[in-house]
Amino acid sequence: MWQWLVRLYHRLGSPKWFYEITSRWIPWLVGLSVVGCAVGLVLGLLYAPADYQQGNSFRIIYIHVPAALLAQSAFMMMAVAGAVFLIWRMKMAAWVARSIAPVGASFCLIALLTGAIWGKPTWGTWWVWDARLTSMLLLLFLYFGVMALQRAIESEDASHRAGAILSLVGLVNIPIIKYSVEWWNTLHQPATLKLTEKPSMHPDMLVPLLIMIVTTYVFFALLVILRTRNEVLWHERKRSWVRDLLES
């Protein structure tokens, strides 16, 4: 078992192996994303019953919630990849971390924008300084910070490490930020507006949501892999296997 793990680790560290194995994965990931998205959206938009309070505006949930969940876990993945790079100096991990940042930020932005749009019909306003919303906004800023720092540092290796350190510091802070924001909001304001928190959801609503969540993760993997493959090609451009690839 241990041996196998070590072998896997070394393989993961090999850019060539990564490129070749993902070449085989990509068609599957594309297929899964398309099918999942089609099924989820058809079920969600056409077959799920309208919410008794919010009417059809609740159908935004099928993008809002998956995006929000993903944005949070993507940051964690970025930080973990960064830590792997810092500790074991595995270049692949740095490239993965750099690829995650813009994708995670995009999903964060989607969650924020769809949430804001959803707020208008539900709460009558685009934005309130609710705890969830605020902490999501801060998460977006954290993403931007990591990206800006990576861009600003000229030396490649230093920029990877700086990004990793910042995402780790951010990771430690996310729970603190989240907790403090929640605490702050409940203190200042009696909960006038709340995200709908119904204990149980109708299965016709729930199933498409679950499908969409899984699909979003698959799609995220696809995007990160696409970006990482570019990094691999760029960094290995002088190696023979990339040259062979270019010849063909």
Add this chain to the structure above:
Amino acid sequence: MEFNSFAEFLAMGRHGLYVWLSYGITAVIVVINVILPMMQRRRFLKEQRQRMRRERRNQTGEKQHASST
């Protein structure tokens, strides 16, 4: 099926604007995210192929130069 007609589907019971705006924005961001790495890849391949062609030309040029002198 929750909707009886396509128009009703579009209207989303008065919330059409919000729902379709959300889905539209999401679609745009997703498409950008798909297209950017693909464009990047295409640019990379083009540049590298050019570079390799240039290098090869230089090499053969040098060889010819060497043989002529």
Add this chain to the structure above:
Amino acid sequence: MSTSFAPDSVDLIARSLYCERDDRVLFQHLDLHVSNGHLLQLAGPNGAGKTTLLRLLAGLNRDYDGELLWKGESLHKVYSEYAHDRLYLGHLAAIKRALSPIENLRWLMSPWMSEDRDHAVSEDQLWGALDQVKLAGYEETPCQQLSAGQQRRVGLARLAIVPTPLWILDEPFTALDVDGVRWLEEQIQRQVGRNGAVVITSHHALQNIPTLVRLDLGALAEQEGLL
């Protein structure tokens, strides 16, 4: 202060060092052995990698392949002992312009001034060193009122105190006038003479030192076919 170092106090070995920057290999298969009484000069054209190699040897940069050993152990494992035994003088002088030479020197020497080490450097030695580098009378003047050459001398004054058997110097002759160059050459000769060792990069030709070894990185690279 001892006037000569123990015969086994310097023992720095590099084995098949390999280093690349920006996709260019600077050197590979590089072997080195620096021990007591050695003077090693790194030479080569601009951008050949002299500073890079010097910083590797000083332990300031870990971005290389190969082995670096100090007294038989991995340099980075015994780093704090190594740091206490070698003096590194880089491109940058680490001089604060608002402080006076003596204040700057006190900070620079502080690792060797703590009481608990043997041969701790004393305050008097600092003043004596400034005197040696012709800064007598300027000890309390803010450095921003000194010329470029005088500022460099503040850093060089450390060489007059000699707490360490190994010196690693990057272009120490920069901005020095003729007198200063002569003084520095003498210091290097003395250090080698008393069984210490010096690794130096300089475009300046060093003379009169029998053990001088020149390592030409440019020639090396050509030989290895790296250009």
Add this chain to the structure above:
Amino acid sequence: MSTSFAPDSVDLIARSLYCERDDRVLFQHLDLHVSNGHLLQLAGPNGAGKTTLLRLLAGLNRDYDGELLWKGESLHKVYSEYAHDRLYLGHLAAIKRALSPIENLRWLMSPWMSEDRDHAVSEDQLWGALDQVKLAGYEETPCQQLSAGQQRRVGLARLAIVPTPLWILDEPFTALDVDGVRWLEEQIQRQVGRNGAVVITSHHALQNIPTLVRLDLGALAEQEGLL
């Protein structure tokens, strides 16, 4: 482009210049006359005042006593004409690291590129100049990816375009390799040969130019008893 300048196109006179910095007199009673075909090299030890004098002559600093005349008129009165007729290349290269050589050169040459002047510099000339300084193929690469020497060459490419009869150059040989030095020497010879004039500070020994005049500021200061 004319291959030679009119015989009266350079006429720069300094009369009894006096300049002090930080209460130290750098030079006094300094007289100069630069005209067509002249090559004037300012020499002297570090801190002698070479750069200071060069900047005075270039009209970049007014902190002096005495007279500076261009074609018989006060230099600062006819400054915009003077500026169009002389090229100043300072310590600093004015290169933006994020921009490519051609973009940088376009900005540097823009004063000579406006349509309303005669002999306006064309876009083709810029590319040709970069070719001359061995930057062909790098025209569109961001300068941060170029080596220090290559970056200096972007600024030097201006000399290959030659729109001005008078050149004022501060340490132009900095960071150049052997080939580059030779190329620059040729340019200076050509400029003098076609009846232009050059004022230069450099620690590099200039040769083969019959009209070379060396002005040693160190010797001058000693003579005037300024040290």
Add this chain to the structure above:
Amino acid sequence: MSLVMATVKRDLLLAARNPGEWLNPLMFFLMVAALFPLAVDPDPKFLSKIAGGVIWVAALLATLLSLDALYKADVEDGSLEQWLASGESLYVLALGKALVHWIASGLPLTLMSPLLGLMMALPDDAFPALLLSLGVGTPVLSLLGAVGAALTAGVRSGGLLLSLLILPLYIPVLIFAASAVYHAGIGMSYNGQIGFLGAMLALAACLTPFASAAALKLNLSR
């Protein structure tokens, strides 16, 4: 004149190559504004009262901080020396640089402000006033700030010094602009304030380039 045009073009190119130059102030603007609901009170009713002032303070600080870099790079790499060597007018250069600064900081900030207005529950009526006051007021900030940037270009850690020099000069702009937004919010006319801002803009556009030019010369004759 061609060097001015070339400089404006080059600086815009640089901003395009290095998006941080204009994105960072924008982010800072958003974040500073976001501090207030967190520090004071997130109640929309309360926020809508202070929104105009807070947005303007954030805009002012973001402008201020982005000014630090305006001339510094040019002084350090010798561009400014080349400018002086060219014999062309420093007055026009100073104007050009202020313009570029506004395009890269004031303009995106103005365009972004409605978003902040939404988040801070700015009254609907106040949006045009917010846009207008920022559109007319931020160029004044750029022009005035450019003088400070020119003065401190040669100074290490000039950022804070710059703030100290310039903040007092920004006060009149802040007062008129914030009052315009406030009055618009309570349904009153705000033509007077915008008029004043316009007058300040005209004045600043004519006069500050002189001061900037003088300050730049001072950096050069070292």
Add this chain to the structure above:
Amino acid sequence: MSLVMATVKRDLLLAARNPGEWLNPLMFFLMVAALFPLAVDPDPKFLSKIAGGVIWVAALLATLLSLDALYKADVEDGSLEQWLASGESLYVLALGKALVHWIASGLPLTLMSPLLGLMMALPDDAFPALLLSLGVGTPVLSLLGAVGAALTAGVRSGGLLLSLLILPLYIPVLIFAASAVYHAGIGMSYNGQIGFLGAMLALAACLTPFASAAALKLNLSR
């Protein structure tokens, strides 16, 4: 350990020689706080409600701006290289530098705050809370900010970038501190908030020096 002590001493000496280093943030603090009455509403009743939050926002921004210079000079002049060459612990250095930063910025700011409280009509009961929250909170700001300063020490025009990195991390401090002052003002207990600030301080003092040390190494091995 002696190099750390020497560095702390030297940096304090430098601050004493160059008073701008600690006076500028102080002035900035005063000015930012002074902008609000001008931009929003000078009515004392209104001010007294927002005073705590505004003072804290001003303190936060002043700290942020003074952080930019924390490591920059040391990286540029080679001091940091000498540090690494000495083989002593970067962890302790980072702690020492944060301490110096706090002594030169957070401490004077805390001592100055009652003056601002008076100017902003802070309720009398809230003064102890203001002092206490600043006293415990500003060291956290220095510690967290030092990480950002170390990360951006090698970056040109890092000032704004630093703000972008660090502001989100400052939010919890701001929330707890402002709420402590607010609660004290309305006569409620604020022990909980101060306790949280203390916990954050302990956490930051233990953890951030690791991050700073890693970030500093990155600046060195270029």
